[in-house]
Amino acid sequence: MDFFEKCNFTTQNSEIVVAPIDVDSFLDFVVAAHRETFNITFRSDITDEFLDKEFARMRADYSNDENSVVGAFVGNDIVGLAVLETRSRADDSHFGWIHFYYVAPQFRRYGVGSRLVRYSAEYYSTLGLTEFFLRTGEYNEAAQAFYHSVGFSHIPEGDKTGLNGVNELLMKFDIVNSK
Numbered sequence: 001m002d003f004f005e006k007c008n009f010t011t012q013n014s015e016i017v018v019a020p021i022d023v024d025s026f027l028d029f030v031v032a033a034h035r036e037t038f039n040i041t042f043r044s045d046i047t048d049e050f051l052d053k054e055f056a057r058m059r060a061d062y063s064n065d066e067n068s069v070v071g072a073f074v075g076n077d078i079v080g081l082a083v084l085e086t087r088s089r090a091d092d093s094h095f096g097w098i099h100f101y102y103v104a105p106q107f108r109r110y111g112v113g114s115r116l117v118r119y120s121a122e123y124y125s126t127l128g129l130t131e132f133f134l135r136t137g138e139y140n141e142a143a144q145a146f147y148h149s150v151g152f153s154h155i156p157e158g159d160k161t162g163l164n165g166v167n168e169l170l171m172k173f174d175i176v177n178s179k
Contacts, residue, residue, distance in 0.1 A: 042162065131173060
């Protein structure tokens with residue numbers, strides 16, 4: 001069974017499939033996802049200039065690994081998105097980093113988010129990594145509750161002040177202890 005076959009499962013009579021995507025093929029969804037997430041996290045609207053830079057970065061940084069930008073699909077509809085990175089520490093060890101994570105509002109609480117987390121854990125595990133991280137805004141209490149519910153822990157010493165003075169919380173997922 002290949003890696004992507006393991007990522008399919010059924011919930012509420014709808015199969016949720018996580019698979020690599022081309023950002024440009026789903027640009028309307030990706031833009032809407034970024035706008036909503038930015039507004040919730042930083043309590044302000046995202047600028048077109050910021051979006052242009054973000055998408056240029058996504059196209060450049062993630063084009064070498066077809067598995068790093070993934071969509072969650074119900075039928076033919078994209079309903080979730082994750083942008084996965086591998087980063088290095090000073091000691092040359094590596095860890096996973098979820099650069100962006102999103103589930104469309106009408107598909108929250110149906111297993112889509114959990115499926116994206118499970119996909120991320122499986123993906124990073126195939127790379128030999130044992131942990132991955134992400135940041136979420138201090139005001140995004142729903143996201144914080146979700147991350148805790150699927151096994152993330154808050155690492156307070158990694159918090160930082162982001163745009164508009166918003167505190168960004170560092171969250172860690174331990175792959176080894178989640179199995």
